[in-house]
Amino acid sequence: MGKLSAKCIVAGDSTVGKSTLIQLFRSDGSHFPKNYSLTTTMDVITKTVQIPDSGDIVELFLCDSPGKAMFYEMTEGLWDQPGALCLVFDVTSETSFSNCGRWLQRIKSKTTSPYLPGVLVGNKTDLSGRRAVEKIQAEEWAASHGLEYFETSAKELENFDQPFRALAKSFHRLYQERVENFKSLL
Known part of the structure; x- marks a missing residue:
């Protein structure tokens, strides 16, 4: 069994549910934070994910980033050389969705890798009556940036783990592809 470690930057505007999704994933859905507190520093949560049909595990270091600019600027140095990225937006907020482009640029500027595995997460689908970003719109944006798209409802405990497992x-x-490429050079 092999063990890999990946630093995953979780980014997006304030109040989109980044911290809640991470806490739910870490606790396998058993801990939903009842009180909201603004993330002002970089919180790092570790979670091990078994890779099906491989016997391997990936240890994700989920870096929960502040969404407010003044706090982001204090922590951006911790973003260097990410192994994966997770962009989160609120499906009821067009602004949080349009800001994903800015978050993506910030993360990509911190890596030298030509390919960075990533997901786009539309959270708060339980608020369907207030939805401002349609699923097809988000899917198309994600695909155009090489990201997988997922919709979640942290409040309803729906799909909160799927984005992280996909990452x-x-x-x-x-x-594995890099190992095979290396072996082919020998």
Whole structure:
């Protein structure tokens, strides 16, 4: 069994649910934070993901980033050389969706890798009556930037783990491809 480690930057505007999704994933859905507190520093949560049909595991270091600019600027130095990225927006906020482009640029500027596994997460689908960003719009944007798209409702505990499991699989697949490429050079 092999163990890989990936630093995953989780980014997006304030109040989109980044911290809640991470906490739910870490606790396998058993801990939903009842009180909201603004993330002002970089919190790092570690979670191990078993890769199906491989016997391998990926240890994700989920770097929960502040969404407010003044706090982001204090922590951006911690973003160097990410192994994966997770952009989160609120499906009821067009602004949080349009800002994903800015977050993506910031993360990509911190890596030298030509390919960075990533996901786009539309959170708060339980607020469907207030939806401002349509699923097809988000899917198309994600695809155009090489990201997988997922919709979640942290409040309803829907799909909160899927984006992170997909990231672990993508990171594992990329690692395996690099190993095979290296072996072919020998």
